Amino acid sequence: MTGDEQAGRRTWATRTARDRSDAPARGRLLDAAETVFARLGHGAATVGDITAEAEVSRAGFYVYFASKEEIFRVLAARVRDAFLAAQDVPDVGTDDVRAVAEASVGAFIAAYARHLPLLGLLAQQARTDPGVRELWQEICERPVHRHARYIRRVAAEGRAAPVAEPLSVARAVGGMCVEFARLTAADPGAHDDAVRDVTAMYLHLLGVVPGVKDHAGQGT
Structure with a gap:
């Protein structure tokens, strides 16, 4: 040839x-x-x-x-990618910390609520399937560490003053999103209130004062 x-x-x-x-x-x-x-x-x-x-x-x-096991692993990768995609907010100006917070919190809560039934199965399969275990660890950790990098960046730019180490803030916000996503899954009508409340708590942890323009001059 x-x-x-x-x-x-x-x-x-x-x-x-x-x-x-x-x-x-x-x-x-x-x-x-x-x-x-x-x-x-x-x-x-x-x-x-x-x-x-x-x-x-x-x-x-x-x-x-090739098999039921393969499609299950592909589903796990799709969930991971959905959570990472929730952190991308292409229709929001990245200089507006509050808008980014609200959009990303809303997207993450929606993604978690959508995939909630599968997430329990992924956690179970991760105990015995090394391939699923690796993907499950990525699902749990990659969005958190990516979020922590974002917090460090906006803090370094003077647009936020986190109340704790960025990774700790990222874990706290992730935990809040998960809990409110469970509520949203049970009651979809609660989505908007959940996004509003989690966003308010997130901004507090991020050290962004409501009603005050950020470093880039963006208002509420």
Whole structure:
């Protein structure tokens, strides 16, 4: 095989992998798997249950996933990515600490409430499955450490005065978000109040005084 042929094969393989990861059928299978695992548990759920829920053939399942265990791990990675994405607020000016706080708290509470049924299963599977354990640790730790880096940055810029070490503040805020997400999951109508209250407590811990313009000149 020539160099050009090898390069062409690599390009085709990369494109195929990307196309498969973005395929609507794969997304339906993941959504269906999360529903099925939440309803039946990891042990009782089968590939047949997932394909029936997704209305995808069994053969179609194996185009994207090798096993029930693999799709479960992919779900774990999707939850991790959802929590990390909740910290990205592209429609909010990053100089406005209060707006960033409110948007990220709202997104995180919504993401946690959405995935709450699966999170208990992930914690259980992490005890016996090394692959799930690694992903579970990332779910628990990566958003917290990323948040702590943000707190350190805004503090260094003079736009916040955290009441404690940034990692401790990040853990405290994460814990509040989790507790209020549980309340929101039980009562979706409580979402707005939860976001308002957690944001107020977060800003207090961050050392951002309500009603006072921050260093960049942004108001409330």
